[in-house]
Amino acid sequence: MNTSERIKDFFAKRWFRRCLILTGCLLVLFLFRNPILRSIGHYLVAGDELQPSEVCFVLGGNSYDRGLYAAEVYKHFPDQRFVATGGNYPTQIQALDTVMYEAELTKHFMHTLGVPQEQITVLTQSTSTMEESEEILAYCKQHRLSKIAILSSAFHLRRVKSVFENKFRKDGIEVVFFAAPDKDFDADNWWKHEEGLITVNNEYIKLIYYTLKY
Numbered sequence: 001m002n003t004s005e006r007i008k009d010f011f012a013k014r015w016f017r018r019c020l021i022l023t024g025c026l027l028v029l030f031l032f033r034n035p036i037l038r039s040i041g042h043y044l045v046a047g048d049e050l051q052p053s054e055v056c057f058v059l060g061g062n063s064y065d066r067g068l069y070a071a072e073v074y075k076h077f078p079d080q081r082f083v084a085t086g087g088n089y090p091t092q093i094q095a096l097d098t099v100m101y102e103a104e105l106t107k108h109f110m111h112t113l114g115v116p117q118e119q120i121t122v123l124t125q126s127t128s129t130m131e132e133s134e135e136i137l138a139y140c141k142q143h144r145l146s147k148i149a150i151l152s153s154a155f156h157l158r159r160v161k162s163v164f165e166n167k168f169r170k171d172g173i174e175v176v177f178f179a180a181p182d183k184d185f186d187a188d189n190w191w192k193h194e195e196g197l198i199t200v201n202n203e204y205i206k207l208i209y210y211t212l213k214y
Contacts, residue, residue, distance in 0.1 A: 060102035
């Protein structure tokens with residue numbers, strides 16, 4: 001077998017073709033890594049334009065970012081009523097020798113930003129997104145609401161939307177979703193920040209979990 005035949009035989013080997021395809025895929029991923037990573041981030045951020053609603057529900061979990069954006073909603077719509085949810089106890093707040101529900105912490109922060117206390121109600125029975133959807137649905141039925149807003153962290157909205165949208169549509173309740181931005185990263189640069197990497201990783205895992213469980 002001459003040299004050219006040996007080379008031809010080498011290239012014809014299955015393992016070599018597989019390695020070549022894998023290398024090509026890795027090269028494409030590397031060259032287009034930024035657009036791909038941006039797409040991964042933007043998929044999670046499924047928010048709507050700010051608009052008035054009968055009640056804006058501020059979900060528990062990140063009282064600072066969500067409370068800050070709730071105050072922004074109030075600036076646009078001064079008559080907006082809010083309901084802060086969250087029955088967990090933020091562990092950091094215990095360092096101040098006090099105990100406060102997430103919902104209460106969000107209300108406190110919103111009030112310091114100018115939102116009148118009388119426009120903020122708290123619900124403290126839920127400790128997860130699914131539980132919040134059930135508690136909020138019961139509240140909507142009790143108060144005969146037809147249009148509400150759900151405010152949560154921007155990267156959580158794809159999962160939040162999957163939990164709320166169909167459930168509330170069945171009861172004739174229109175839901176819009178407000179994306180509270182993170183102060184340190186966004187969909188265009190999340191992979192450059194440790195907290196962004198953790199957030200996106202956690203959200204995709206939770207998306208899979210919610211899809212399989214619910």
